[in-house]
Structures are given as C-alpha cells and as structure tokens.
Amino acid sequence: MRRTLRAIPTLLRVGFAESVAYRAEMFVWLLSTTMPLVMLALMSAVAREAPVGRFGQAEFGAYYLAALVVRLNAGAWVIWEVNFEIRQGTLAFRLLRPIHPLVSYACSNVGAMPLRLLASLPVVAAALLTLGPGRFTHDPLLLALFPLTVVGAWLITFLAMAVIGALAFAIDSSSSVFELWLGLYGVFSGYLIPLELFPRWLEVTAKLLPFRFMLSFPVEMVIGMTPRAAALRELAIQWTYVAVLALAARITWRAGLRRFAAFGG
Amino acid sequence: MRRYLTLLAIQLRASIAVAMQYRVDFLVQGGLALFWTSWSLVPILVVYGRRSSIAGWSFEEALVVIGWFTVMKGVLEGAVNPSLTAVVEHIRKGTLDFVLLKPADAQFLVSTAKFAPWRSLDVVGGIAIFAVAFDRMGRWPSAGAVLASLVLLLCATLILYALWILVVSSAFFVVKVDNLSFLLLSIFDAARWPADIFRGALRVVFTVIIPLALMTTYPARALLGTLAPSHGALVLVGALAFSAFARFVWLRSIGHYTSASS
Numbered sequence: 339m340r341r342t343l344r345a346i347p348t349l350l351r352v353g354f355a356e357s358v359a360y361r362a363e364m365f366v367w368l369l370s371t372t373m374p375l376v377m378l379a380l381m382s383a384v385a386r387e388a389p390v391g392r393f394g395q396a397e398f399g400a401y402y403l404a405a406l407v408v409r410l411n412a413g414a415w416v417i418w419e420v421n422f423e424i425r426q427g428t429l430a431f432r433l434l435r436p437i438h439p440l441v442s443y444a445c446s447n448v449g450a451m452p453l454r455l456l457a458s459l460p461v462v463a464a465a466l467l468t469l470g471p472g473r474f475t476h477d478p479l480l481l482a483l484f485p486l487t488v489v490g491a492w493l494i495t496f497l498a499m500a501v502i503g504a505l506a507f508a509i510d511s512s513s514s515v516f517e518l519w520l521g522l523y524g525v526f527s528g529y530l531i532p533l534e535l536f537p538r539w540l541e542v543t544a545k546l547l548p549f550r551f552m553l554s555f556p557v558e559m560v561i562g563m564t565p566r567a568a569a570l571r572e573l574a575i576q577w578t579y580v581a582v583l584a585l586a587a588r589i590t591w592r593a594g595l596r597r598f599a600a601f602g603g
Numbered sequence: 604m605r606r607y608l609t610l611l612a613i614q615l616r617a618s619i620a621v622a623m624q625y626r627v628d629f630l631v632q633g634g635l636a637l638f639w640t641s642w643s644l645v646p647i648l649v650v651y652g653r654r655s656s657i658a659g660w661s662f663e664e665a666l667v668v669i670g671w672f673t674v675m676k677g678v679l680e681g682a683v684n685p686s687l688t689a690v691v692e693h694i695r696k697g698t699l700d701f702v703l704l705k706p707a708d709a710q711f712l713v714s715t716a717k718f719a720p721w722r723s724l725d726v727v728g729g730i731a732i733f734a735v736a737f738d739r740m741g742r743w744p745s746a747g748a749v750l751a752s753l754v755l756l757l758c759a760t761l762i763l764y765a766l767w768i769l770v771v772s773s774a775f776f777v778v779k780v781d782n783l784s785f786l787l788l789s790i791f792d793a794a795r796w797p798a799d800i801f802r803g804a805l806r807v808v809f810t811v812i813i814p815l816a817l818m819t820t821y822p823a824r825a826l827l828g829t830l831a832p833s834h835g836a837l838v839l840v841g842a843l844a845f846s847a848f849a850r851f852v853w854l855r856s857i858g859h860y861t862s863a864s865s
Binding site for chain 2: 376389
C-alpha cells in the first residue's frame, strides 16, 4: 500500500508526459466528444418557437455546454487498453510491476487531466460569455461540490470500463459488451437529450441506472436545475455506485488475473 | 479490372468464412444490429413527441433520413471500419510492408482487407424504416425517385470511403491513432438528423468539410422526390472530386511510410 502511494506521483508524471507526447491522439479524443454541440444545434432548432418543458434555447445552451465540459473531464479510455493488452498478451509486463494494473491505468488517465482541463477552458469561457453567469447555479455549496461530482462521474466511467474490460479475461474481447454499454449510455445519461424530456417511464428507468450519474447529474446540478436537497441525495447515490463498482472491479480483476495466460507478448 | 473483381470476390469470401466460423458471435452481432436500429429511434421519438415538425421536416420525412442513416451505418461498420482498424494496426506494427509488396494496388488491398457480413442486417433495418415511413405517409416513392436515391447512395458510399482513405492517410503521420474509427463513428452520428437543422458554421462543416448532409439528407430528399436535379448533379460531381482528392492524398502519404519495426 505504502509502496503504491509512493509510486503514484511518478506514475502521474508519466501519464502527463504520455498525454503531451500523444497530443494527436488526445486531440482525436477531444473531437470525438463534440456530440453535445450537434445536439445543441438540433435542440435550439426545436426550441426556436417555444420552450420545451423547462428548456428554452438558453437552457439548452447551458445544458449542452456543461455536458461537453463534464464529458471532456470525466472521459476514460481504459477499456481499449485493457482489451488490447489482454489480447496481445502485453498485460504480462504490467503484471510484473509491483503495482495493481488498475492503479497504473488510472494514473495514466488522471495524468492527462491537465490537458483536458485546458481543453475545456474555452468551452467554459464561451458558456459564460454567451449565456452569462446567470444561467448557472449560484448556490456556493453546489458550486463547490461540482468538481466532486465530476470526479465521481469519472470514477464510474473508469471502474465500469475496468469491470467490462475484465470480461476480456473470460471472452477474449469484450468490445461488443462495451458497445452495448456505450449505446445505453448515449440515451440514459442525458448525453443526447435531457432526461426530463423523456416519456415518464423512460425517465424513471434512467434515474435508477448508473448512466445518469456519469453525465446529467453534474450537468443539471451546475446549471441550477436541481435543488440543494435533491442534489445532495443524488450525490450520495453517485458515490454508492462508485463504491459498488470499485468492489466489482476488485473482484473481477482478481478472478480474471487468475485465468490470465499471456500469449506471445 | 477483371483481376481486381476476382480479388474482391476472394477477399469477400475470406471475410464471410471468418464470420461464419464464429457462429455465436454472428447471431449476437445480428441481434445487436436489430436492437441498435430500434434504439437509435429513441432520440427522434422523444423530439418529435414534442413537435410535429422541425426545420420543415415532418416526423415521417425525418424517419426517411434515419433510414438512410441506418443503411449508411451498415456500410460504414460492415465494409469500411473493419479494414480501417486493420490498416492502422498494420502501420503501427510496420507489417504494411507485406501488403505493399503484393502485386496489386495497395489502396485496393487495404480497403478490402476485412468485411463484417452481419452488418448487412442494418440494410434490412433501413428498408424496414423506409417502409414504415412511407406507409405512414400513405404514398410510395416513384421508380425515378428510387433510382435517383440509389445513385446518391453510391455517391454517399464513395464519399464515406474517401473520408476513410483520408483518415487512414493521417495514420501515416501520427502513428498512435487507434481511436480514429471511434472518431469517424461519433462524427457520423450527427448524420441521423436532417441537415437543415444545422445553421451557420455547423451547416458549412457538415455539407462541405465532412459532407454528412450529402450522405443521408440528400438521398432522403431524392427518395421523397423533393431534391432538385441540379443538387443531385452537384452531389455526383462532389463525390467524384472528393474521391479523386482522397486518392491523391493516399498516394502522397504512402510515400511517407517508413516501416516501423521489422
């Protein structure tokens, strides 16, 4: 444990250096998260004549720009690395190190955070300039909790990817399972359309699933659509999901590593 | 020419054989494809649940666009993306040498390397969506409209393929681009909406730079019989110009290929 803690600063530095070295890859990642802008254009067209529910054009603007910021900072890509390394057998090298592979994956993800924050600055600036600070929550507690909710969102993304990635120990490639996860995420997280606008039964389903806590919960909180009490309750649910997934990741990885047989490498 | 057709047939047969080997995967993928087709209707159902017409497009007309989107997605994931992943891997590992040494055009070889036959189910899904849309409208497209939209489908495929060649070409310069196919897919997602929804900069981007509008909105218009013939001709010219440009870029960038390891 102490050894792991001592290694973390170095691993983070390595992660940062990696993210700078593979700038182009990073840029591709950033480009692939532009869907909220497309949806913003679409929903603005829908709301041009009259607001939809609680959402007018300005609210849609705030919603999708906040969604873009959350998505930029809460994204993880560990699933591709895990799938690739298990299939190619190169995971063996990672296992030789005296550190749990998930810790080193997490560090390389967190190491890229400075660049991601940098990329989201223009979005924040654009949101504040065009919409004004009035579109966002003024509750100091909620504003202070916002980073925590984004961290929670990132943890859910990362841990879910780790669990799905661990399936690759049993079925060699878990990318189609992940595709399924991504499809459900697209609808149930509020990434495409705010959950409120869904038919009632779909909204209720979405509120129970973990996807919402990866995106629409922080977004709705920061644009001031969730009252304080509800936000605190949802924060508790979010971190419960984090704890459950952390446990699941630990169990699946322990079981998976026992099965792991490196080919080639 | 005949030689290349034979080659294409051989590559296709190999892909089908590989796909048939994993029968469970085949069934799972087939089931998933049908599930996705219906799942991709959720956003449009939600949006049109609130409005009867958006930017001049009624629900049924927007459904036709989704139909084309489904068909093109089948083309993208069935014929374009599998080879893309394969060639990026080749470039990264330096095994592209073996492809370049073969006595046939390298672009042809890499772009027919791998197909995912079960994706043809997407085409079936697309046709089903057309049927629903036109049935709700209570009219059927004329033979001319069907023909025009098929020509536009061909153009759209050409454009998609050209886009793909451009993406692969970039892999010669920035080596670690495993996620390029993901990028292509996530940008392509915007094509499910009629292009008239977009205004200003986005509209220019989606018509000229990444011509998503030409891939789904124009064929849909042709099928609905609302596309001006001059626009159709423009698409044809654009598709040919775009593929010529892609070929040019490919030839230039393959000159930059320096075998990685081997």
